Amino acid sequence: MPELPEIEVLRRSLEPRLVGARIERVTVTNGALREPVDPARLRHATRGRKIIALRRRAKYLLLDLEKGITLVVHLGMSGRLTLVPASASRELHEHVSFFLTSGRRLRFRDPRRFGLVLALSSRTLPRDRHFRHLGTEPLGNGFDGRRLGGLALGRRAPVKSFLMDGRIVVGLGNIYATEALFESGIHPARSVARISAARWDRLARAVRLTLEQAIGQGGTTLNDFTDGAGQGGTFQVSLSVYGREGESCCRCGKTIRRIVQGGRSTFYCPGCQR
DNA sequence: CGTAGACCCTGCGCGC
DNA sequence: TGCGCGCAGGGTCTAC
Numbered sequence: 001m002p003e004l005p006e007i008e009v010l011r012r013s014l015e016p017r018l019v020g021a022r023i024e025r026v027t028v029t030n031g032a033l034r035e036p037v038d039p040a041r042l043r044h045a046t047r048g049r050k051i052i053a054l055r056r057r058a059k060y061l062l063l064d065l066e067k068g069i070t071l072v073v074h075l076g077m078s079g080r081l082t083l084v085p086a087s088a089s090r091e092l093h094e095h096v097s098f099f100l101t102s103g104r105r106l107r108f109r110d111p112r113r114f115g116l117v118l119a120l121s122s123r124t125l126p127r128d129r130h131f132r133h134l135g136t137e138p139l140g141n142g143f144d145g146r147r148l149g150g151l152a153l154g155r156r157a158p159v160k161s162f163l164m165d166g167r168i169v170v171g172l173g174n175i176y177a178t179e180a181l182f183e184s185g186i187h188p189a190r191s192v193a194r195i196s197a198a199r200w201d202r203l204a205r206a207v208r209l210t211l212e213q214a215i216g217q218g219g220t221t222l223n224d225f226t227d228g229a230g231q232g233g234t235f236q237v238s239l240s241v242y243g244r245e246g247e248s249c250c251r252c253g254k255t256i257r258r259i260v261q262g263g264r265s266t267f268y269c270p271g272c273q274r
Numbered sequence: 275c276g277t278a279g280a281c282c283c284t285g286c287g288c289g290c
Numbered sequence: 291t292g293c294g295c296g297c298a299g300g301g302t303c304t305a306c
Contacts, residue, residue, distance in 0.1 A: 093284085111283080112300095173299055265297085
């Protein structure tokens with residue numbers, strides 16, 4: 001479900017409703033997520049605290065609480081975080097819920113349980129093992145072709161795998177890595193050792209543009225992504241190649257192909273991408 | 275060191 | 291209609 005644009009859309013939708021709210025009660029109905037949730041620890045770290053800010057790092061949503069605690073939420077593949085009335089009935093796969101003093105409840109639902117909910121010290125969070133090795137933010141100031149090309153030095157990986165490696169650049173998953181490569185006319189299997197400076201520039205621009213447009217359209221809703229109010233996005237209709245195997249390329253008319261890289265589907269146009 | 279593959283888990287759509 | 295299969299937006303660990 002969620003790559004950088006979806007998490008950013010979620011962050012923006014929740015921010016005005018959550019900042020200033022206080023966590024009153026926490027329930028954990030199934031703590032068997034990517035890492036087991038310790039209900040007592042989670043309660044102790046969050047109960048009674050006010051939410052003071054919402055941030056995003058990579059695909060992690062960060063809720064800063066009073067007294068130096070940050071509540072970390074990752075949606076994995078199928079996670080959803082929504083704000084509902086406290087009295088709303090419990091959904092299937094609603095694993096963790098934060099009841100707020102405002103009479104609402106922040107609901108974490110995640111059928112596949114690849115997601116993550118944990119409380120960390122805000123101060124040491126950058127050094128935490130989940131964050132320590134994360135690469136550069138593609139919407140940040142320092143991100144350009146030069147930086148990207150520099151990070152590729154000494155590597156030979158296919159450019160698609162390189163873009164999806166969170167130690168290099170964060171936030172790009174299967175959809176947006178695929179789309180950015182189409183936008184920049186680069187074949188996904190091309191080795192990063194064989195990409196010119198001009199192409200790194202084009203790629204960095206395409207990454208930024210694709211992510212910004214997706215955010216502007218509320219993210220990509222293929223099956224189930226929604227923002228914090230349950231609203232879906234529309235970027236799926238703007239996808240040029242992702243999920244379009246066998247269709248004609250919107251630019252050149254050639255048939256879009258699907259290959260498998262690192263166990264994931266990659267879609268590309270053999271006419272436009274070299 | 276960098277890279278490829280297996281694995282975690284549930285749900286859905288497809289072909290038979 | 292029911293069943294088995296392959297596939298799905300992420301991340302981590304292992305073996306080479």
